[in-house]
Amino acid sequence: MPDVDPRIEGLRTEALAALASASDEAGLEQWRITFFGRQDGRVSALLRSIRDVPADQRAAFGAAANAVKVELEGALEARQEGLKSAALKALTTEAALDVTLPGRPQPLGRLHPVTQTMRDCLTAFQEMGFRVAEGPEVEWARYNFDAARIPEDHPARDMWDTIWVNTLIDGERNMLLRTHTTPNQVRVMERTPEPPVRVVVPGKCYRQEATDATHEWMLTQIEGLAVDEGVRMTDLKGVLYGWARKMFGADRKIIFHHSYFPFVEPGVEMAIDCFICRGSGSACHTCHGTGWIEILGAGMVHPEIIENAGYDSSKVTGFAFGLGVERVALLRWGIEDIRNFYANDLRFLSQF
Amino acid sequence: MKLSLNWLREFVDVDMPVPELARLLIDATAEVESWETIGANWEPDKIRVARVLSVEPHPNADRLRLVTVDAGSGTQQVVCGAPNVAAGQNVAFASEGARLRDGHTGEATVLKLRPIRGVESAGMVLSEKELGLSEEHEGILVLPDDAVVGRPLVEVLGDVVFDISTWANRADLLGVLGFGRETAALTGKALREPDRTYSESGRNVEELVSVTIDAPDLCRRFTASVIEGVTIGPSPQWMQERLKKAGMRPINNVVDITNYVMLETGQPLHAFDHDLVRGKQIVARRAIPGEKLVTLDGIEREFDGEMLLICDGGGPVGIAGIMGGGNSEVSESTNNVLLEVANFRAGSIRRTSTHLKLRTEASLRFEKGIGPEMAEYAQRRALHLFEQLTGGKVAKGLVDVYPGKQPRPTIVVEDERIARVLGIQVPVEDVRRILTDLGFVCHFVPPGNYSVQPPDWRPDVEIADDVIEDIGRIYGYDKLPATMLRGMLPVPEPNPLMDLRENVRDLAVAAGFQEVITYTLTEKAKLERVVSPADAARMSPLDVVNPVAAQHTYLRTTLRSSVLDTYAANRRHAETGLRLFEIGLEYLPTEADLPHERPVLCAILGGPRETRWGRPGPERLDFFDAKGAVEAIFDHLGIRVTFAPRAEFGLLEGHTAEVLAGKEPLGLVAQVHPETAAAFDIDEPVFLVELWLEDMVRHLPERPEYLAPSKFPEVRQDLALVLDGATPAGRVLEIVRSHRSGGVRIRADVFDEYRGPGVPDGKKSLALRLRFQAEDRTLTDNDVAKIQQGLVVRLGKEIGAVLRGG
C-alpha cells in the first residue's frame, strides 16, 4: 500500500479524537456537521479535493479518502449506538424511579356496599332465570298486610312494626311504608295473567323499631318469587343453595328449619353453616356457637294467595323468599355494626 | 316463652343433651333463642339441702341469729340474718369455698368463712339472690318439706330454662304441654298427659252459678265450675318454683293454680271470688259504649261496643280473655271460687287488648287462636289441682255453654300433593306416624289419600298444605334435596328506567363520585332549605304518624338536603375535594293515591383539587367539574344535550344551568347558593348535579348513532373570534356545528376564552378548534379555506363575531 496522503491521515486522527470527545446527541450532531456537512463538511471537502490531485495519484487518493469516509461513518454509528445504550443504561440506574413513591391520585368513585351486595345477589338470581321487578315503597295496607294474609286483628302483625303515613283516605289510615317486599308478590302476580312467574324484587323497607348494631329502621330487601306448575320446595332449596354458594363460598351448606309467615305454607327459615368458625367455636360472635347463621325467611306461597292471583292452586305452586341485603353485607365483610351503612362516613364507605 | 326442662320431663322423657334438644326444636318447632342452666355453679359437695334444727339469738347482735342445721353430716352452727329462718325448715346450705353471688351486689363470689360478731359460722344459709335464682334477698330460700337432707341442691333445684320465641299461630306452644307433644313426636317417646281426675264432692254446679252467652260470635264456649271451702294460702314450693322460672310471681294457691294450668296447657283461666259474684250468674256480652271497670291492676278502663265483657248480675266483673275486675278478685278472705275457662274469638281479644293498650299473658294466648275443646281440658286439670291443693270441694258437673261447637274438621290430603309441595315422596308409614304423634287422627285411604283430623289444640291447621307442613317439619327438611327449577322461562318484561338508573350509577362512579345512601325520611326544616316556599306549598311533603325519631318524620321531596348534609358531615374528615352522589326516590304527594316515587340522581362536589401528591392544591373543584361529569354521562348514554342558564331556588343565579334535550329539561348543574350551603354548615363553594331519570329515559336513543371512521384525513384549524361578551359560547358552537358546506362535516370545540388587553371592553375572544372532514375525498387547503370563510361571514352576520386580528 502506498503512503497515505498526510492530509487524509491528519483528518482521520482529528475526526476520531473529536468523535471520542463528543459526549451527547448534540455533540455528535455538531461533529457530523463539521465532518460530513453537505456544503462544508471536511470529509466532503476532502472528497471534492480529489479534483486537485494529480491524475496519477487520484486513484490512490480516492481510495484512501473513501476508506476514511467509511471508517468515520462507521465510527459515528458506533458512537451513536454507544451513547444510546449508555443513556438507556442510565435510565435504569441513576435515573431509576423510586417506585415506592405514591402514584398520581385518580378520582375514582365507588358503589355503596349495600348496592354492591344487592347487585351481586340479583346477578346470582338472574343467572337462575329470575328477572328483576320493582314496586312502590309507600304502599297500601291491603297489599302490605291483607293480601299477604295478615289481617288487622292477627298477632302476626306484631312481626312487622309499621311506620304509617299520615293521610286519611275515606276516613281510614291505610297508607304505610312497606315493612317488607312481600306486597310485590301480589303486585307481580296481579299483572301476570298466566304463570310462570319468576322474579326478584329489590327495594327499601321500613320498620318502626329502635336501631342497634344489628337493626336498622330503613332496610333493603330482596323478595324472590317463582310460581308455576311443578314448583317444589326442593326447588326453593336449590335456588337458595345456588345463591348462598355464590355469595358466601362454594363450600357453603344450607339448612331449612320450620318458621311461620302467614303468606307461606310451609314456612321455613334458612341458615348457612358458619364460615367464620366452621362450627367449632362456642364463642363465635357470628353464629353464637350454634354453627349456623340465620339468613332469610322463605316458604311455599300460600294456596290462597295463588288463588287470589287467579291461578289454579291445585296445579300451580310457588315459592317465595325474602332476604335482608344489609345482613348479607354484614356477614360477607364481617362488619360489626349495621348503622355504618347509612351513616355514610366516607372513611367507612371507601373501603368497599 | 320460658320452658323449664324439668317441667317438660313431666310429660316426656328427654335423654339427649340440651344443645341437641334445642337443635331439634329449632329445626321443627320454634325458635330456641338461648337457655340458662340453673345451678351450673352449685358444686354438689358445697351446696346442699339442710334442715334447720334450732334458732337461738346471737349473743352480740339483735338482728342476727344462731342457727343449728343438719346438712347430712352432723349438726353445724351458722350465723344468719334472715328474718324468716325457722326451725323445721329445709334450706340451701353452703360450706366454705362455695361459688355464690353476693347478697348485696349480686356479683360472683366465693364463700370465705370468718367469725361474725365474735361467733364462728360453719357455713351459710342462702337466699335466692345468693343462689342466682332471683333478686329476692329479704329472707332465705325455703325448700319443700320432702327435700332430702344432705342432697346436693343441684339435684333438687337444678334445671335448664329455655327462652323460646314461638310463632304467632301456635297458642299451644305457649304451654309446656305443647312442647311435650312436639318433643314426643320428634323423639318417638310417649307423651304423659297431666292428671285431670278429681272427685265431684260438692253440690251440683247448676245450683251455684248460671252462665249466658249474649255474644256467641265473640265467645264460642264458656265453662264454669265452683270450688267451695277453699283455704287460701301459699301454693306449694314446687309450683312456686315453676311459676318463677316462667317469669310469674306466686300470689296464693288459687291464683297460682290458674296461672300454672295456663303455663301448662296454653289455655288461660280466671278465678272469681264466688261470694262476690252478684246474682250467681255470669253473662258474656258486648260492652255498652262508655261502660267502665276497674281491672285487677287498679286502673279504670272504658270500653267500646265491640269489646266483650264478663258480667255478673250487677255489671262487669272482667274483660273477656284479658283481665279480671277488682270487684270480684280472689283474696285472703275468699272461701268459694268460681273458675272460668272460656274460649274467645282471637281477633276480638287482639282488638280489645290493642285498643286498651293492655297486653296480658291471657290475651297473648287468646289472640293466637285456641281450640275450644281446650277449655274443658284446662278446666278439669285445674279442678284436679284445686282438690289436691286448696282443700276445697269441687261441685258436681260443669257449666258448659258451647254455642260455637262444630264438628271436628276433616281434611283430605292427597299423597300426590305432598310430593307436589315438598318435592319428595314421604312414605305412608312416616306420614301416619308423624301425624298420630302430633295428635292428629289420620287414615290412609288407598290409593293415595289421607283423611286427617287435626287435634283440638291445633286450630291453625285448616288446609292440606298446613298438614303437609307438619309432615315436612317433623320428617325433616334436611331430607329435601336441592333441585333446579324446571319449565319455561317467563317472558322478559323490559324496564328501561331501571336499566338507565343502574347505568347512570355506574357512570357516576366512573366519573369519580362515591355513592351514598341516605335516609328517605327527613325533617321539614331541612327540606325547606332547598325547596322554595311556593313549591313547598304546592307539594307539601308526606309525614308519618309514628316516626322512629323526630328528624325522620317527612318523606323527602328532594334529595338535595340529604346529600348536602352528607357532604358537610364528611367535609370535616377530608382535606381534598369530595364528590358524592345518591340515586334515590323523591316522594311526591298525589291526591288520594300513593305518592309518585320519582328516581333522581343528586350529586354534590366541591373542595380543593388534589395535587400530584394527593394534597389539597390551590385550585378548587368548580362548576365545570360538575358540568364535565354531566357531559360525560350524557355522551356515554348517547343523549344529545345543551345547557342553558336557569334560575332555581337555593342555587346561585348566573351559575346554574339546566340540561336540555331539545326543549325538555333533564337535570341541573349549578353552584349551590352560598347561603343555602351555609345553612348546611358548608363554607366553601359546592356544586350540584341533579339528573331526572324519568325524563332522561324518554330521550335514550334506541341504539347509538354510529359513523364509520372516514377513510380520508381530517383537517384541523384553529379559529380565534372576537365577539360580544354576553354571547354564550354554546351559541357559537351551535352555529359552527350546524354549518354545512359541500358535504363537509365540521366538528368544533372551544379551547380558550379570553377577556382583557388586546380585546375591546365588553368583548371576549373565543378560541375554537375546528375539524373538517369529508366522507368522499381528501380536503385541500383551498376547500377548507373556502368553507371557513363562509363560516366566518355567517358568524359575523348572526352574532357579530369577527376574526381576532383579522
Ligand SMILES: [Zn+2]
Ligand atoms: Zn361461628
